[in-house]
Amino acid sequence: MPDDDYDQFVTERLDRLLRYATALTCDKHLAQDIVQDVLLRARQRWARIGAVDVPYLYVKRMVTNEYLSWRRRRAARDVSSTHVSLDDLAPAVADPAIRHAERDAMRARIAVLPRKQRAALVLRYYEDSTDAEIAEVLGCTEGTVRSHISRALHKLRVNEKTPSEVLR
């Protein structure tokens, strides 16, 4: 039964999809909207999607595309301004863990990367995808994937020394 199959997929994969989408969007509410939207659409076409080799990859691609082309509703809020929690991310005065502060500063820097670069980064470092898989999801060549990632890495390194005050 496609229905049971779909339900099982959602039960097993929803958490992972939400986490992926949150890492992608840096906005948990937008991530929820996108994932819900995509899953409702996927259900209509489950007979087809459920038949592909790895339905998760297919749905992940839908989520990624939805994000990359996202222009409706919460839409055009620019990525940089979407990340409302920049203030929250600044290291707390009394934070004892320097690593923690570094990590959060990195989060803020990642949040202002161009969408495709961030998507490539999340796919590599969160989903552990190969370049070929990333190319498939983003609909580009592996060369473009590598270029997205190297640009992103470069930018993150250059900005590493940027004090968080500048980001505010």
Next chain:
Amino acid sequence: MTDHEALIREAIAAEADQAVDHRAVLAELRRKRSRRRPIALFAAATLTVAAAAVAVIVPLAVDRTASAPPAKQVAPASNARTVLLIGTDGGGNTDSIVLVRIAADTPVSAVWLPRDALVDLPGVGVDRLNSAYARGREVGGGQAGAEALARAVESLTGVAVDHHAEIDVAGVAALSDVVGGVDVCLRKPARDHLSGVDLPAGRILLGGQQALAFLRQRNGLPNGDLDRVMRQQVFLRALAAKVVGAQDPALVARVVEAARSTVRTDPGLELLEFAQRITPTMRTAIIPLGAEVDVENGTGPVRGHAVDPAAVRAFAAGFFADGAADTPTGGFTEPPAATQTQSPGEQESERGCVS
């Protein structure tokens, strides 16, 4: 793995940890799903037949294939009806919005209203035309969505909507298989992951999944949704040509049967009753459109096509005037020619190719 990369990995994981609780989302999904699947989708199909395909094809086909059309004097010219066709993707998203005028002894006239035309919606402000459907549907299901969209279209065009019919685009695409494929012509090869389209340039015979992908692709086209509108027009005309060209009443019956299952309408719409008296030509157009702009509407920025309501009303009045049969002018025609009158069966020339 460098320390730099390790830090990135940790940062992304920390971001992912911000995700909302999946159990809440699961509950939300189940709630929406049960509301989004009205049984009426199938039940209402017994009411009547009104797919774009049928509105177009049946009149044409009947006229050509029936040697002696039954004399049915129930539909004088003044008895014209205006039907709003709402093409959906089966999941509640509105792909296409078409206002069709059907009258005896007059060509079927169909004007496409791009879904991202920006209109002033009562109580909402400026938003995309298809958002009227989404809002209505949120409140009262598909029927309410269709009615809300009908009201928005009425206020935009000044044309009273008598009936509305919701069509699953997948069902329209499936009609191509019923007729053994539909001929279209592409200017360039079409490839797109999202819709799954993968077609060569030139003249092709469309069927099955590729027909659906052809009708649905929007991403990667030079004019996005507008190119999709052109494709729908070309597809419907080619479909009509195929049915008419076949001169086969049994084929018509099969098309009607297939269309029946893909459409749901408001109660009371019965097109077949005067189908016999409709002139076998079809006029298609797109409403006059302005540039693509961003507007602010309180909930956030919205991008869409600016629309001058006065221009749209003037265009609709002319296009739908009683007895109008000429090539429409004044609608959106940029690029390529979006408006043309064509007799079914006529060969599409190269200029009939679409993006």
